[in-house]
Amino acid sequence: MANATVYNPAGARVAEDPDHALVARFQAGDDAAFDSLVGRHEEFVHNVCVGILNSADDADDALQETFLAAYRALKKFRGDSKVSTWLYRIAVRECLDISRRRKRTTSFEEIVIEPSVDDGSDDRASQTIVRQSLAKLPPHYRSALVLRYYGGLSYEEIALAMGSTAGRVKMMLHRARRSFQGVWSSQADSVED
Amino acid sequence: MNRCSYYTNRFSDYIDQQLTAEERTALTLHLRECPACASEYAGFERAHSALQELATPLPSRPVLQAVRARIRQEEKNRRANLWRWAPVPALAAAAVAVFLVVLSHPGAQRSPFHSGNDVVASAGSRSSSQGSVVAKDATTGAQGADRRIGSGHGLADGQASLADRPALAQMPGGGVASASQPGGSLAQQYTPARQPSWAANIRRPKPRRAHIVLASRVEGPGPALAQQAQASGKVKYLVVAYQPSQDYSATVQDASSGRELGEMAVRRTLSADGTVKHANITLRFPPANSGVEDNDTKDDSTKIRSDIRSSFDDMVGRV
Numbered sequence: 001m002a003n004a005t006v007y008n009p010a011g012a013r014v015a016e017d018p019d020h021a022l023v024a025r026f027q028a029g030d031d032a033a034f035d036s037l038v039g040r041h042e043e044f045v046h047n048v049c050v051g052i053l054n055s056a057d058d059a060d061d062a063l064q065e066t067f068l069a070a071y072r073a074l075k076k077f078r079g080d081s082k083v084s085t086w087l088y089r090i091a092v093r094e095c096l097d098i099s100r101r102r103k104r105t106t107s108f109e110e111i112v113i114e115p116s117v118d119d120g121s122d123d124r125a126s127q128t129i130v131r132q133s134l135a136k137l138p139p140h141y142r143s144a145l146v147l148r149y150y151g152g153l154s155y156e157e158i159a160l161a162m163g164s165t166a167g168r169v170k171m172m173l174h175r176a177r178r179s180f181q182g183v184w185s186s187q188a189d190s191v192e193d
Numbered sequence: 194m195n196r197c198s199y200y201t202n203r204f205s206d207y208i209d210q211q212l213t214a215e216e217r218t219a220l221t222l223h224l225r226e227c228p229a230c231a232s233e234y235a236g237f238e239r240a241h242s243a244l245q246e247l248a249t250p251l252p253s254r255p256v257l258q259a260v261r262a263r264i265r266q267e268e269k270n271r272r273a274n275l276w277r278w279a280p281v282p283a284l285a286a287a288a289v290a291v292f293l294v295v296l297s298h299p300g301a302q303r304s305p306f307h308s309g310n311d312v313v314a315s316a317g318s319r320s321s322s323q324g325s326v327v328a329k330d331a332t333t334g335a336q337g338a339d340r341r342i343g344s345g346h347g348l349a350d351g352q353a354s355l356a357d358r359p360a361l362a363q364m365p366g367g368g369v370a371s372a373s374q375p376g377g378s379l380a381q382q383y384t385p386a387r388q389p390s391w392a393a394n395i396r397r398p399k400p401r402r403a404h405i406v407l408a409s410r411v412e413g414p415g416p417a418l419a420q421q422a423q424a425s426g427k428v429k430y431l432v433v434a435y436q437p438s439q440d441y442s443a444t445v446q447d448a449s450s451g452r453e454l455g456e457m458a459v460r461r462t463l464s465a466d467g468t469v470k471h472a473n474i475t476l477r478f479p480p481a482n483s484g485v486e487d488n489d490t491k492d493d494s495t496k497i498r499s500d501i502r503s504s505f506d507d508m509v510g511r512v
Contacts, residue, residue, distance in 0.1 A: 035261075038256065038257045042256050064256055064259050064260055067256055068263050068264070071264055126243065126246065129243075130243050149245060155209075170206065170211070173209075174202065174204070174205035174206075177237065177240060177241065178237075180240055181236055181237055181239075181240035185236060188243075
């Protein structure tokens with residue numbers, strides 16, 4: 001394809017990632033560098049976990065497990081991807097593990113959102129419907145959508161995070177969006193009725 | 194594939210600007226000519242917009258403190274395990290908790306196993322006999338003094354002290370049900386022994402990395418007489434944990450011979466009330482003496498995995 005994006009994990013991306021300096025410090029013995037990494041990424045990783053699991057408690061568990069796994073593996077991180085992508089990969093794995101272990105079928109659970117200054121009750125209601133709809137999708141569809149919309153990841157980064165290829169991610173996103181559209185439209189319609 | 198399918202399959206690429214200029218123009222023209230596809234695209238785009246609204250981050254609870262606490266605990270457990278492979282003098286004070294893994298028995302009482310940082314055994318409600326803690330040498334499996342727990346035996350309810358021997362408490366898994374607090378839970382608190390000075394220098398043989406990870410929770414009866422449980426034939430494995438806490442390592446022993454079969458690492462995620470929400474269990478089997486796994490060892494490890502998996506899976510309980 002003429003405008004296909006060529007992803008070179010070992011090339012320019014490595015130089016662009018400021019987190020690599022933190023990783024280098026950690027690998028040189030500066031344990032506190034890990035704390036900085038957590039501070040930089042916990043919010044987005046948390047949102048990925050919330051998106052995939054649709055449960056605040058499970059998302060907190062997954063968040064903890066993600067950073068714990070990251071701490072254990074950080075010494076061996078080779079820098080062939082962005083740190084955030086690497087973290088997302090761990091997060092997706094932990095979320096899917098928790099998702100599999102959950103003995104209940106995927107069901108709606110309301111996420112409590114902090115009240116904003118203005119009364120955004122309509123926004124909250126529509127976000128709730130979106131989360132409900134996401135929760136009804138298969139875990140891998142949810143993961144792909146969450147990484148794309150929460151994480152802003154490219155196809156290649158999603159592929160790295162999910163252990164797949166960019167081509168498959170493209171197909172998966174298309175199907176995931178289709179599935180989401182089907183579920184979301186019927187949920188949104190039933191609310192309006 | 195008909196023409197409309199060709200274009201509808203490219204909606205995702207269109208939205209993500211993954212099409213060439215020619216492909217984009219072609220699709221745009223098609224949407225102008227085909228009301229059905231235009232309507233379908235409109236729905237697709239609305240769903241896309243809805244998903245984009247979710248980009249607003251949600252507040253999270255600070256995770257660093259919890260992660261650091263887990264890291265510290267893992268480090269403690271790792272140091273505690275360094276001396277495990279060394280011979281343990283008969284009178285060495287070792288802080289251990291011993292669990293019995295009992296293959297599930299159809300009539301076994303299942304009861305929750307409440308755990309926190311201390312080793313806790315659950316109380317079954319079927320029997321009213323007192324729970325008992327049997328001291329057992331962690332290495333040789335030799336039985337030591339029988340220390341009763343529960344009221345009327347010189348120890349506070351739910352307290353078992355380890356003066357000179359590791360104590361053995363039944364881990365839920367079926368078989369004999371007994372409790373001194375029917376329907377409740379017993380906390381068995383183990384005072385960690387001072388680690389021998391030579392322990393730090395012991396190198397543990399590296400186990401073979403044949404492992405399985407179980408997401409499991411174990412349930413079963415409360416603490417019971419280990420001997421009684423063993424005699425009943427329902428106890429197959431002993432799981433001996435050292436300084437049990439949220440995450441800990443344990444050895445898996447053959448209950449009758451005391452032969453060490455493997456080791457188990459347990460990672461637990463606790464709820465706010467201290468109950469175990471999830472447990473990850475990793476089983477590892479040490480290399481056979483020859484360095485090559487023989488058929489017996491392979492059979493052992495496969496059977497153990499299968500036994501433990503069938504005991505752990507689908508059980509509501511705790512390890």
